[in-house]
Amino acid sequence: MTAAPEHAPTMAKMSLADRLAPWMPLLLVPALCILGFLAIPNTGSWLTLTVAGLAMGMMIFIMASGLTLVFGLMDVINFGHGAFVSVGAFVGISVILALSHMAEAPSLMLNLIALLVAVIGAMLATGVMGWAFEKVIVEPVYGFHLKQILVTMGGLIVVEQLIIVLWGPEEIYISRPEMLKGAITFAGAALEKYRLVAVGIGLLVFAAMRLVLRHTKIGLIVRAGVQNGEMVQALGYRLRLVFIGVFIAGSALAGLGGVMWGLYQEVITAHMGNQAMILIFIVVIIGGLGSVEGCFIGALLVGLTQNYVAFLEPKLALISNIGLMVAILMWRPMGMIPVVKAK
Amino acid sequence: MSEPILKLEDVYTNIAQYHILQGVNLEVPAGAVTMLLGRNGVGKTTTLRTIIGHWRAHRGRILLDGEDITTLPTPSIARAGVGFVPEDMGIFSDLTVEENMVLAAVSGKLDSARLDWIFQAFPPLKTFWKSEAGTLSGGQKQMLSIARAMAEERRLYLIDEPTKGLAPAIVSTMARALRDLKNQGASVLLVEQNFAVAKALGDSANVMDDGRMIWSGEMAELATDAALQERLMGLSMEAH
Numbered sequence: 041m042t043a044a045p046e047h048a049p050t051m052a053k054m055s056l057a058d059r060l061a062p063w064m065p066l067l068l069v070p071a072l073c074i075l076g077f078l079a080i081p082n083t084g085s086w087l088t089l090t091v092a093g094l095a096m097g098m099m100i101f102i103m104a105s106g107l108t109l110v111f112g113l114m115d116v117i118n119f120g121h122g123a124f125v126s127v128g129a130f131v132g133i134s135v136i137l138a139l140s141h142m143a144e145a146p147s148l149m150l151n152l153i154a155l156l157v158a159v160i161g162a163m164l165a166t167g168v169m170g171w172a173f174e175k176v177i178v179e180p181v182y183g184f185h186l187k188q189i190l191v192t193m194g195g196l197i198v199v200e201q202l203i204i205v206l207w208g209p210e211e212i213y214i215s216r217p218e219m220l221k222g223a224i225t226f227a228g229a230a231l232e233k234y235r236l237v238a239v240g241i242g243l244l245v246f247a248a249m250r251l252v253l254r255h256t257k258i259g260l261i262v263r264a265g266v267q268n269g270e271m272v273q274a275l276g277y278r279l280r281l282v283f284i285g286v287f288i289a290g291s292a293l294a295g296l297g298g299v300m301w302g303l304y305q306e307v308i309t310a311h312m313g314n315q316a317m318i319l320i321f322i323v324v325i326i327g328g329l330g331s332v333e334g335c336f337i338g339a340l341l342v343g344l345t346q347n348y349v350a351f352l353e354p355k356l357a358l359i360s361n362i363g364l365m366v367a368i369l370m371w372r373p374m375g376m377i378p379v380v381k382a383k
Numbered sequence: 384m385s386e387p388i389l390k391l392e393d394v395y396t397n398i399a400q401y402h403i404l405q406g407v408n409l410e411v412p413a414g415a416v417t418m419l420l421g422r423n424g425v426g427k428t429t430t431l432r433t434i435i436g437h438w439r440a441h442r443g444r445i446l447l448d449g450e451d452i453t454t455l456p457t458p459s460i461a462r463a464g465v466g467f468v469p470e471d472m473g474i475f476s477d478l479t480v481e482e483n484m485v486l487a488a489v490s491g492k493l494d495s496a497r498l499d500w501i502f503q504a505f506p507p508l509k510t511f512w513k514s515e516a517g518t519l520s521g522g523q524k525q526m527l528s529i530a531r532a533m534a535e536e537r538r539l540y541l542i543d544e545p546t547k548g549l550a551p552a553i554v555s556t557m558a559r560a561l562r563d564l565k566n567q568g569a570s571v572l573l574v575e576q577n578f579a580v581a582k583a584l585g586d587s588a589n590v591m592d593d594g595r596m597i598w599s600g601e602m603a604e605l606a607t608d609a610a611l612q613e614r615l616m617g618l619s620m621e622a623h
Contacts (some may be wrong), residue, residue, distance in 0.1 A: 260486050264475040271473035274435055275531070276461035276489040379477060 065337050065376035076348045084228030088146030089347045095235035097343025098242020101336050104320040106290020112266040112330020112379050114283050120192035122313030124166040128295025129302035130207055132162035133214050143217040151217035162299045163292040170291025204309040211309045251334050251380035266330040266379050321363050326368040328375025388413040388539055388570045390440035396433045403429045405594035415595055416571045418581045422592035429573045430468055431541045435467045436460045465540030472528040477515030483516050487534035501530045502558040521551035540571045582606040590615045
């Protein structure tokens, strides 16, 4: 084939600021930790709060990660996402209660097995529910945002009422598996064992999502579909199947988050998912629609901010995350790492 | 002329309340470059988008090698061997050039010999292989868009205005790449406003107006007849 010698391309040398720009959101997490360290006089308290913030952030990330992909890939505003959190919590906690002999045994192995079975049960239940939710509720309203908001909120209400029918209207108080109760002391800080487990699970989920999205063909299709679904189809990929897969995976992740959130708060209610939706939406918006990395960083920022502010100025804790969202949107109006461009 | 690889029979396409295609008849011979010409807004892009299935034909039939693809979903049409280069290039800007190309290899891995051929045609793609496609210039994005369609052997290429808004040097590169594609015996349906490129590449030409095909014939005949050009397209294309 004939070569085209007329225009030999060269790489433009980027300025330091340009090279740092993509990493700026990532630097916010350590920057916030340092800020917290300077503001909190006691190192032990700071470490406790930091681990608590990271654990809370990880759980919010797990709940929100599916929603950001659904937003990005399917352009669906799913206000019913909280239903999967609630159902996941109820199914998971029911499994743990059924396996109480394992959960209450003084054996870390048995406790973790009980937790694993609960998580698998919750993810299976919410995955199946996600498939039905997409088929019955979401599919008829693709492309209609207002209808999506109304119909998915309706779906959330129906699911909440079904939970009340099945498990009753009362709050259910629970205790964590035996070996995950209590705290370990490190550098003068009391670090709750469960929070450390939550941080570990959150990191695993994030690593797994990155692995799938960055290093597999299906991940490539999802990332491309978030940007230009029509072109992905023109290349020969059935985006509809990818839509369903992402919706199921997102619902299952919300179910996992529900189990963890329930054990974290040690009480579950039919409305817990709905209540968590405020934090989930904040995280999805400040992270940038469709971005798993943005969602991860946003969740950590929300968790850390809430814990630091609650310690330093309890009265401001309720509005701290709204303030964080306002500040980030003033800096980056499309969120920290937007994948979906303005339509 | 050889058997058509693509045939449109009395195709109508509506977009909302607008009737864009109003009975299009078109034949694309195998192993040749067929030009689709006409003024802006006459339905050329809609014709291509209807063939690939982005928009549905409300009436008529689209036949690919004799098989009716009118109602097939877009992915099935693409997998039947139709490569599509849209007018807006359809680049995945947050993916690297490599990832864009990997995605284009639907049936498996990228063929290294084919990739060498693409790199020879479009050297910048090799230079920026690991760069995000969004950082490429307009011409390089267009090269990537065409290279993506060329990533695997297709039965038919639908290419929509590949030289639009490009500098003359890059237009030459595009024209050479398309000529090489043609020399390999590819079947191409090409929408092109640059008449010099159309004249150099086209074997046959079809001129549209108002959602219909108003003239079909040899490209050479259209290229040499200024009066015909003026009558069909309202201006002398030789001036371009």
